[in-house]
Amino acid sequence: MTAHRGLFVTIDGPGGAGKSSTTRLLHHRLTSQGYAVHTTTEPSHDQLGEIARHGTDTYSGHALACLVAADRYHHLATEIRPQLAAGKIVLCDRYVASSYVLQRMDGVPIDFIEALNAAADIPDVAVILTVDPKVTARRIHERGAHSRFEAGITTSRMEAELYADTTHRLTRRNYPILAIDTTKCATEQVVDMIVQRIAQLTASPPDESHTA
Numbered sequence: 001m002t003a004h005r006g007l008f009v010t011i012d013g014p015g016g017a018g019k020s021s022t023t024r025l026l027h028h029r030l031t032s033q034g035y036a037v038h039t040t041t042e043p044s045h046d047q048l049g050e051i052a053r054h055g056t057d058t059y060s061g062h063a064l065a066c067l068v069a070a071d072r073y074h075h076l077a078t079e080i081r082p083q084l085a086a087g088k089i090v091l092c093d094r095y096v097a098s099s100y101v102l103q104r105m106d107g108v109p110i111d112f113i114e115a116l117n118a119a120a121d122i123p124d125v126a127v128i129l130t131v132d133p134k135v136t137a138r139r140i141h142e143r144g145a146h147s148r149f150e151a152g153i154t155t156s157r158m159e160a161e162l163y164a165d166t167t168h169r170l171t172r173r174n175y176p177i178l179a180i181d182t183t184k185c186a187t188e189q190v191v192d193m194i195v196q197r198i199a200q201l202t203a204s205p206p207d208e209s210h211t212a
């Protein structure tokens, strides 16, 4: 039961919103339903991506914006598009929305970020997890920060505001945004909502021979 067409699903949201937890459970759920799934992340696990992921204390501003964008285009060309062409559902933990938010937190003008990402493929579903910044700050405190972008309640508030703005900007660029508030919503319920959207998109079109 793996004859679904390829589908590109991205998962973004503030640090601690639950992107990785959601992506893991979504992969498990879709696989157990018979879908062929390829899960990936940005920055990618290729050389450029590893430099970006582990280099956020060395690279910042325009340099980091270019680094993550270069990794994104290479990732699309060498991993995401080939997996989609093979009919897989590609789940990507972080994508363009993360750049709209994190690179702006780093002082890069939005026009530069939009131009840099303008040729990136538009996903079939662009999930944006939203969450009360007090909750993300607490989750990050309990789990431990992954980077300088996760520095407490002030950065969590800034991130939440920028994600709200990013949702409008990407909607204007035809990104099919699925916004899900995870403040009081368990990962299982978040995954239910995404699976429902994927099921709608992978449902077979009506058989034209039955229509007049």
Ligand SMILES: Nc1ncnc2c1ncn2[C@@H]1O[C@H](COP(=O)(O)OP(=O)(O)OP(=O)(O)O)[C@@H](O)[C@H]1O
Pocket: 013, 014, 015, 016, 017, 018, 019, 020, 021, 022, 139, 140, 143, 146, 150, 182, 185, 186, 187, 190
């Ligand atoms: N919906 C949820 N409800 C309650 N806790 C959650 C939820 N989603 C994630 N968590 C918890 O919050 C913490 C952060 O989750 P996770 O690492 O998935 O977030 P993330 O968005 O990927 O973070 P980062 O951007 O830092 O990588 C973890 O301890 C996780 O168990």
Ligand SMILES: Cc1cn([C@H]2C[C@H](O)[C@@H](COP(=O)(O)O)O2)c(=O)[nH]c1=O
Pocket: 015, 042, 043, 052, 053, 056, 064, 068, 094, 095, 096, 097, 098, 099, 100, 102, 103, 146, 147, 148, 149
């Ligand atoms: C996609 C993307 C990533 N980054 C940076 C932000 C973080 O330092 C890492 C990702 O790590 P996490 O465990 O997923 O939080 O990469 C960035 O600056 N811009 C981007 O677009």
